Amino acid sequence: MLFSFLNHLEFEKRYSEHTLSAYRRDLTQFEDFLKGAFGLEDPSEAGHSEIRAWMVDLIEQGLAATTVNRKMATLKSFYKFLHRSGEIQQNPTYKVRSLKKPRRLPAFIQETAIDKVLDEWVYSEDFEGQRDRMVIEFLYLTGVRLSELIGLRWMDLDLQKGEVKVMGKGRKYRIIPLSKSILENIIRYQKLFKETFSNVEESDYFIVRNTREPAYPMLIYRIVRNQLDLFVQTSKRSPHVLRHTFATHLLNKGADLNAVKDLLGHASLAATQVYTHNSIEKLKAVFEQAHPKA
Structure with a gap:
């Protein structure tokens, strides 16, 4: 599933190698979390509660809201792909909401x-x-x-x-x-x-x-x-x-x-x-x- 999804991003969405690496890293981390916390080998078996648990775990690790939101965006894209492909019946990220993040103004040079x-x-x-x-x-x-x-x-x-x-x-x-x-x-x-x-x-x-x-x-x-x-x-x-x-x-x-x-x-x-x-x-x-x- 992961291989098919990354192929979809590379050849259909035409994402850069940098972006593909970020997606691959996020999904690998999520898979490791599912195995360690819930004993799930297949990400397609994860539901909203497991995804929410990973989100909480990332927050507790002290990651910035922007980083957590990016990882959640990766999962949303992944499960949307699985849903459209018929691999899953329901998208477990449907109710996942992004964290509020402080608005940071871009730094610039005078x-x-x-x-x-x-x-x-x-x-x-x-x-x-x-x-x-x-x-x-x-x-x-x-x-x-x-x-x-x-x-x-x-x-x-x-x-x-x-x-x-x-x-x-x-x-x-x-x-x-x-x-x-x-x-x-x-x-x-x-x-x-x-x-x-x-x-x-x-x-x-x-x-x-x-x-x-x-x-x-x-x-x-x-x-x-x-x-x-x-x-x-x-x-x-x-x-x-x-x-x-x-x-x-x-x-x-x-x-x-x-x-x-x-x-x-x-x-x-x-x-x-x-x-x-x-x-x-x-x-x-x-x-x-x-x-x-x-």
Whole structure:
């Protein structure tokens, strides 16, 4: 059943390997819990009470509400698949409710700080130094996710049109425009790439290690953290913070919310609206500073 479900997610839903790994891990943990707590070998025999018991167990382990909800979402997808396939008569997750979670505003970097990261820090002129700069610049100026940057190949970049084709969640493509400044730096990086590795193949990954092999998540995390440590005060220094910063700065400059949604590759407007809070807070600050009766 698990094998069929994961095949369904991979080939019909077209989920990424990262997402598939998360589903596989959650379901394996649930199977282990059923065996240990109830002696059940088959997840199809579990009912609402067993699922609710796992939820309570996860809470008692101290897991965050977002993590518990994600695991419950995995079970809901799994049992929905079993129900539609005729493996079970009733879906035991039908009455499972998600935990309430505190609303957390996305952390972002102030414009003055990101300007220092890009303009004041002296990056070495060798391939590694210019690659590191490109990582920071590309994440901030396009808003791509970490996984999207790692999967990017040279063939996805159209330097003539000034745009990049990105494969996002659900293996859906979107087009992101490239600014004049980043285009110039991409061309410079491309030249250095060619000098370092003798040539540039269309199938080459855009961001690579010194061995020409594709970058891996921890390398990108390390690059971002090392650069942001020098100028940024916030405790969050991850690649995703640069994505948050991209969205927040666009909205602060008056960008249309729907346009930002499309640039980020969000499926719904609700996921983008969280960034509007930061813009509203900025408006409040301007009001309080400038209005005589504030």
